[in-house]
Structure formats: structure tokens, C-alpha cells
Amino acid sequence: MVAARISQSWSEFREGATRSSLPALLIAFVVVLTWFSFAFMMVTPEKYMNGGYRYFMAGGKDYYASVTAQAMKLSRAPQDNPSIVIIGASSIRAIISSEEDLSRWIAEQTGIRPDVHLLCVGGLRPWEMAALAGQIGPNFDGIVLMDLGVNRLSRTRTDLSNLIEQPRLGFVSEVFDSEIELSEFQLPHRSGRFILDNANFFLARTAHLALNLIKGPVEYQPHRHQPGPPMDEARWRSGSQRIKKIQAEFDANVEQNLAVVTRIIERLKAHDVTTVFLEAPMNPRFIREEIGEEVFLSRRQTIEQYISEQQVPFWNLVGPAELVTSDYRDWA
Numbered sequence: 001m002v003a004a005r006i007s008q009s010w011s012e013f014r015e016g017a018t019r020s021s022l023p024a025l026l027i028a029f030v031v032v033l034t035w036f037s038f039a040f041m042m043v044t045p046e047k048y049m050n051g052g053y054r055y056f057m058a059g060g061k062d063y064y065a066s067v068t069a070q071a072m073k074l075s076r077a078p079q080d081n082p083s084i085v086i087i088g089a090s091s092i093r094a095i096i097s098s099e100e101d102l103s104r105w106i107a108e109q110t111g112i113r114p115d116v117h118l119l120c121v122g123g124l125r126p127w128e129m130a131a132l133a134g135q136i137g138p139n140f141d142g143i144v145l146m147d148l149g150v151n152r153l154s155r156t157r158t159d160l161s162n163l164i165e166q167p168r169l170g171f172v173s174e175v176f177d178s179e180i181e182l183s184e185f186q187l188p189h190r191s192g193r194f195i196l197d198n199a200n201f202f203l204a205r206t207a208h209l210a211l212n213l214i215k216g217p218v219e220y221q222p223h224r225h226q227p228g229p230p231m232d233e234a235r236w237r238s239g240s241q242r243i244k245k246i247q248a249e250f251d252a253n254v255e256q257n258l259a260v261v262t263r264i265i266e267r268l269k270a271h272d273v274t275t276v277f278l279e280a281p282m283n284p285r286f287i288r289e290e291i292g293e294e295v296f297l298s299r300r301q302t303i304e305q306y307i308s309e310q311q312v313p314f315w316n317l318v319g320p321a322e323l324v325t326s327d328y329r330d331w332a
Contacts, residue, residue, distance in 0.1 A: 088147030134175030149280030
């Protein structure tokens with residue numbers, strides 16, 4: 001009898017505690033809305049780039065949130081030291097052990113120890129390259145190294161349209177906006193307010209913000225090369241087919257994408273900034289099995305001819321390293 005009453009009382013309590021009501025839902029909605037509104041309104045460029053970005057990160061390897069902060073800081077910080085800025089895809093970042101190691105190596109070769117800034121994100125588009133390079137101002141003292149890989153030059157107008165709708169970098173760039181207009185897409189409304197002009201970037205990270213406000217800010221852990229066995233065959237096939245599909249658009253889009261690169265170079269030259277091109281690494285197995293040596297060499301010749309016409313120095317990272325298939329874990 002007592003056990004039955006206890007069970008009945010518990011059931012009634014549980015039902016009452018979990019039963020939704022309009023007032024309760026409204027209160028919960030207002031509390032959550034107020035909490036997020038406060039968090040968002042507290043986001044300023046200064047707060048974001050000086051550590052606030054860690055609250056918006058999806059994880060330790062969220063390149064986009066971190067590189068956004070680095071690029072913003074680069075555009076505002078005084079140049080007390082010569083700098084090297086590397087703009088590239090994740091494969092470029094993976095072959096550099098760390099900014100500190102590269103700076104130390106350069107100091108050993110030249111006697112000058114520069115600040116090194118790795119602005120590298122996965123699947124970098126040429127318009128994102130332009131936006132990142134656009135953060136380099138007239139007071140910059142140093143060199144900009146840019147990854148001129150096949151993937152960058154294969155991107156389509158659809159890729160640009162997607163970036164306009166859902167930007168992966170969280171800052172407004174006059175250079176990027178100029179590229180939008182040149183491509184005859186509609187320019188997004190710009191209010192001059194950081195949080196509103198980058199609303200899609202931040203709204204996509206709302207869930208991460210909620211979690212990180214509870215757990216604490218994320219510690220950025222940039223991906224580096226990790227020695228070990230290559231990925232399993234299923235993941236290899238899936239990844240290589242995806243990259244092959246991207247590169248299949250090279251011939252149709254290389255001209256328009258090189259035009260974007262040319263405008264980047266011209267802008268940097270106007271600020272007396274030297275540009276150096278980098279060659280992105282590519283797994284010999286991917287070349288052999290997916291695209292073929294003839295196609296690879298033809299695309300490479302197109303890129304090398306452009307570099308020669310622009311009279312821009314070219315740093316071949318791949319050749320001197322004599323990389324072989326076993327040095328790679330995936331396609332690059």
C-alpha cells in the first residue's frame with residue numbers, strides 16, 4: 001500500500017515537472033534569447049581576435065575561427081618585426097612543423113627572425129585567399145607566400161555563391177566584396193557592425209557557443225603532419241574521388257581564378273609587399289591512379305606558365321623533399 005502510494009506520488013510529480021505550459025515555454029525562450037543576445041552583443045572585433053574566438057570554435061582543429069582571428073589581428077597590429085604570411089590550404093600547414101620552427105630556420109639562414117603567420121584553412125578558395133591577403137595593409141613589412149595549387153584554381157562560381165551565403169571567414173573584406181561585384185553576384189548588405197555583417201558566420205556556431213560558455217573556451221590545436229600508416233582504403237577512395245571531382249573543373253575555371261590571383265598580386269605590389277608562390281603537395285598515388293601523369297603535368301605547366309608571366313618567385317616545396325607515396329596519409 002505504501003509502495004503503491006509512493007509510486008503514484010512520484011508519477012504525479014514527474015508528470016507535473018515535465019509537463020510543458022505556455023508561460024514556462026515563454027520564460028525559457030526569453031531566458032535563452034537574453035543569454036545569447038548578451039553573448040553576441042559582447043562580441044567586438046577586439047574581443048573576438050584577442051581570445052573570444054575560442055568560444056565559437058567547433059573544436060580544437062577549427063581553422064576558420066582561428067584564422068579569422070589571426071587575419072584580423074594582422075590587419076590591426078603594429079609591425080614591430082619583419083613578417084612572413086603563408087596563405088594556403090591545410091596541406092601547406094601540415095608540412096610546416098610550427099611557426100616557431102620556421103621562424104628559427106629562417107633566422108639561421110638569414111640572421112633575421114621574422115614573425116610567421118599561418119593563414120591556412122582546409123579547401124581554401126581563391127576568393128578567400130583574396131580576403132586574407134586583403135588584411136595585409138600598407139604598413140606590412142615582409143613577404144606573403146601563397147599556395148597556388150590545382151584545387152584553388154578549379155573552384156567554380158557555385159563555390160563563390162556558397163561562400164557569399166555561408167562565409168567560412170568571419171570578417172568583412174573590401175577585397176572579397178570587390179570580387180563579388182566583379183563576378184556579378186549581389187553584394188550582401190553591410191551595416192558596419194561586426195556581429196551583424198558576419199551574422200551567418202556566427203549563427204552557424206550558436207551551438208558551439210552554448211557548449212563552450214558552459215565548458216570553457218576551446219584550445220586551438222592546429223593539424224600537423226602525423227607520421228603513421230595511410231588512411232584505410234575506403235576513406236582513401238572517398239577522399240580522392242572528392243578531390244578528383246573538384247579538379248575536373250580546372251580547365252573551365254582556371255582563367256577566372258588566375259584573374260583573382262592577379263588582382264591579389266597587384267594589390268600587394270601596390271603596398272610594396274613581395275609575393276612568393278608555393279606548390280601544394282600531392283600524393284604520387286593520387287596522380288597515378290586518379291588523374292594520370294599527363295593531366296597532372298598539363299595542369300602544372302599552365303600554373304608554371306602563369307608564374308613566369310607574372311615574374312613572381314616560386315618556391316617548390318615538393319621537389320627538393322623528394323616525397324614518395326609512403327610519406328602521405330591521404331591525397332595530399
